[in-house]
Amino acid sequence: MKPIFLVLLVAQSAAAQFIDASPDRVKTPLACSWKRIGTLKPRGTAQVAASPITVGCETLDRDFADFNAYKAYLPPLGVKKIRLQAGWAKCEKQKGVYDWAWLDEVIDYAAAHGIEPWLETSYGNPIYEGGGKPGLLNSLMTSPEGYAAWDRWVEALVNRYKGRVKEWEIWNEPDHPMQNNAPETIADLNIRTAEIIKRLQPDARIAGLAMASCEDTVYLGRFLKVLSDRNKLDLLTWISYHSYAMRPEDVYQGVAGLQRELGKYSKTIKLRQGENGAPSGYIPSFALDKYYWTEYTQAKYNLRRMLGDLGRGIETEVFTIIDLRYAGNPPVLNVKGLIQSDDTRAAIRPKVAYYAVQNVASFFDHTLQPVRNPTYTHSAGDTLSVFGHEHKNTKKQLLTVWVNGGIPTNRFELKPVDIEVKAGNFDKPVWVDLMTGQVHEIPAKQWSKTGGTYRFTGIPVYDSPILIADQSLLSVQLR
Numbered sequence: 032m033k034p035i036f037l038v039l040l041v042a043q044s045a046a047a048q049f050i051d052a053s054p055d056r057v058k059t060p061l062a063c064s065w066k067r068i069g070t071l072k073p074r075g076t077a078q079v080a081a082s083p084i085t086v087g088c089e090t091l092d093r094d095f096a097d098f099n100a101y102k103a104y105l106p107p108l109g110v111k112k113i114r115l116q117a118g119w120a121k122c123e124k125q126k127g128v129y130d131w132a133w134l135d136e137v138i139d140y141a142a143a144h145g146i147e148p149w150l151e152t153s154y155g156n157p158i159y160e161g162g163g164k165p166g167l168l169n170s171l172m173t174s175p176e177g178y179a180a181w182d183r184w185v186e187a188l189v190n191r192y193k194g195r196v197k198e199w200e201i202w203n204e205p206d207h208p209m210q211n212n213a214p215e216t217i218a219d220l221n222i223r224t225a226e227i228i229k230r231l232q233p234d235a236r237i238a239g240l241a242m243a244s245c246e247d248t249v250y251l252g253r254f255l256k257v258l259s260d261r262n263k264l265d266l267l268t269w270i271s272y273h274s275y276a277m278r279p280e281d282v283y284q285g286v287a288g289l290q291r292e293l294g295k296y297s298k299t300i301k302l303r304q305g306e307n308g309a310p311s312g313y314i315p316s317f318a319l320d321k322y323y324w325t326e327y328t329q330a331k332y333n334l335r336r337m338l339g340d341l342g343r344g345i346e347t348e349v350f351t352i353i354d355l356r357y358a359g360n361p362p363v364l365n366v367k368g369l370i371q372s373d374d375t376r377a378a379i380r381p382k383v384a385y386y387a388v389q390n391v392a393s394f395f396d397h398t399l400q401p402v403r404n405p406t407y408t409h410s411a412g413d414t415l416s417v418f419g420h421e422h423k424n425t426k427k428q429l430l431t432v433w434v435n436g437g438i439p440t441n442r443f444e445l446k447p448v449d450i451e452v453k454a455g456n457f458d459k460p461v462w463v464d465l466m467t468g469q470v471h472e473i474p475a476k477q478w479s480k481t482g483g484t485y486r487f488t489g490i491p492v493y494d495s496p497i498l499i500a501d502q503s504l505l506s507v508q509l510r
Contacts, residue, residue: 050107050381054510057386057467059327060443063491068461071393071468072508074109076145081397083341085112085149086369086388087306087351091137092118092154093166095355097376098137104352104370104381106144109392113141114149114305114348116203119184120156120165126180129187142195150192151200151241152185152224168209171202171220178223185227193232200271200305201225204243206250214250218257225266236268241305245274245285248292255296264297269346271305275318279307279336280416280435283343304340308333308350308367309439311382317365322438329367330387330466331439331495335416337391338431338465338496342418344401349388353378383466390468394505398423406453415448415492421456422504428456429500431465432492445491455485456501462490463498463505470507473499 054070086108091098092115105113115137122129141148154170155163161174162181172178189199201224204210205217221239228235240254251270258264270293274282289302309332310317310324324332333349340347354368362374369385370378402419407430409415414436421428430452460478462471478487487499 050104051386054508057383059383059467061445061464061467061469061493062443063445063462063464063469063471065462065471065474065491067510068470068472069507069509070470071390071463072506073107073389074393074506076106076109076111079109079111079145079392079396082109082111082392082395083346083397084110084337084388084392084395085114085305085346085348086110087308087348088113088115088137089306089351090116090355091133092116092121093358094121095357095376096351096353096372097378098133098140100372100376100378101353101370102137102140104378104385105141105146108369108385108389110349110388111145111396112147112149112198113352114151114200116151116153117188118165119152119154119181120158122188123156123184124158126158127183129191131191134192138192138195147198148192148196149198149200149238150188150196151203152188153202156180156184167204167207169211171205171210171212171216182223182227185224186231189228189231189235193235197234198236198238198268199228200238200241203241204273205240206247207243214253215257218254221254222258222261222263222266225263229266237266238269238271238303238305239267240270240272242270242272242289243274245272245282245289248288251289251292252295255293259296264300267300269301269303271303273304273306275307277319277322277438278435279332280339283339286343286345301346303346303348304336305348306350307336307348309384310366311368311371311384312366314364314366316363317367319367325441326383327441327466328439329382330384333384334387334391334465334496335433335435335439337388338418338433339416341395341420342401342416342431386468387466390465393468394429394500395420399429399504402428402454408451410449411492416496417450419452425503426456427458427501427503428452429498429504431496431498432490433496434492434494437494439494443493445493447489448492450487450490450499452485452487454483455480456483457485457499459502460485460487460499461502461505463500465496465498470502470505
């Protein structure tokens with residue numbers, strides 16, 4: 032009988048939570064015939080210095096999730112950043128009186144575990160006339176009183192957390208199609224808010240816009256023109272965007288358009304993917320709705336999107352850590368979480384997607400960088416995604432590879448492809464399935480080297496990412 036190992040995590044005000052750390056923690060029909068070495072060994076946040084991956088902890092400001100229920104799952108995930116809304120309306124329920132207790136708990140827990148918060152200053156506050164609303168839609172301030180209260184809120188927020196928060200975001204999805212916010216209005220809001228943040232915290236890094244779409248280059252251009260005309264572009268480190276497509280690769284044409292538009296105004300501001308994730312089941316509304324998702328297709332989608340972003344040098348976010356209970360009668364669950372929840376906001380168990388993200392975080396940190404000017408050829412036509420990364424010091428490489436021809440499926444049939452890598456750098460290449468974390472030898476007859484060119488033949492691939500990686504880049508848990 033194979034040994035089973037469980038990591039027991041105890042959270043304050045929550046029942047004991049279990050994370051399976053055994054080598055066979057994820058069960059799938061996948062069958063690779065090559066000799067199995069072991070499984071990727073997870074790394075907690077304390078073992079990761081920095082990472083380009085963020086996990087969503089959104090909606091705590093509206094109580095759609097319970098931080099105490101899931102917080103013990105964050106350190107073992109290995110992701111170094113969380114995104115959340117600060118929640119003006121939750122903090123200031125009486126004019127001029129700020130109750131920071133709930134937000135202190137989140138920020139302090141993150142800091143204690145080496146996790147960096149990416150803190151968003153929105154939404155509005157209805158206790159002020161024209162102060163806006165506390166949710167996504169039609170929530171912007173509309174009066175001088177509302178904006179003056181907003182300025183005081185931002186100043187109080189930054190003064191409280193500037194020693195623990197380095198990254199900020201201003202307003203969530205102002206371009207949402209169900210809103211009517213002109214880009215010039217949002218540019219003004221971004222400038223006034225970023226100036227307050229920078230005055231109090233000069234080294235702060237700020238993301239502007241948080242666009243609901245990656246296709247509206249006109250909106251982005253009008254926004255950037257205001258900043259450019261007022262010489263305020265240097266306030267921003269990133270433009271963040273959200274975009275959901277049933278086939279995750281379909282967003283990148285829009286992302287390329289955003290890159291081109293941004294390049295007209297700035298050579299230093301970067302794009303950052305600020306929110307994206309798939310459900311684990313059917314949902315009647317919200318993004319990626321009305322489709323019969325499963326835990327397998329959720330994990331495949333999240334992996335493909337993460338690695339598509341990282342392969343293009345874009346910081347990436349996974350939405351979200353736990354299923355969200357939206358207000359309603361009855362409550363509505365948005366099941367995009369890496370952890371299963373219910374209408375009581377309990378943390379029930381980690382899903383397959385939790386382990387998939389944990390697998391990526393186990394090796395993908397600040398020590399890796401995309402290969403410059405890569406040259407890859409393969410036998411799969413246009414239906415294969417291939418990205419190369421290398422260690423900044425050793426220059427050892429890995430490839431991320433997957434079939435990208437459609438929406439993720441529940442099938443696990445492997446098909447062989449041949450891949451040639453010029454200017455490669457592998458000593459002992461291994462094959463890794465990122466959903467299960469299984470690591471297999473690549474037989475000697477399946478790869479060869481001529482100078483700096485590596486040829487891999489008959490490599491098993493499917494519609495979820497696998498790695499061809501130098502084994503030195505991975506920490507492997509032996510079976």
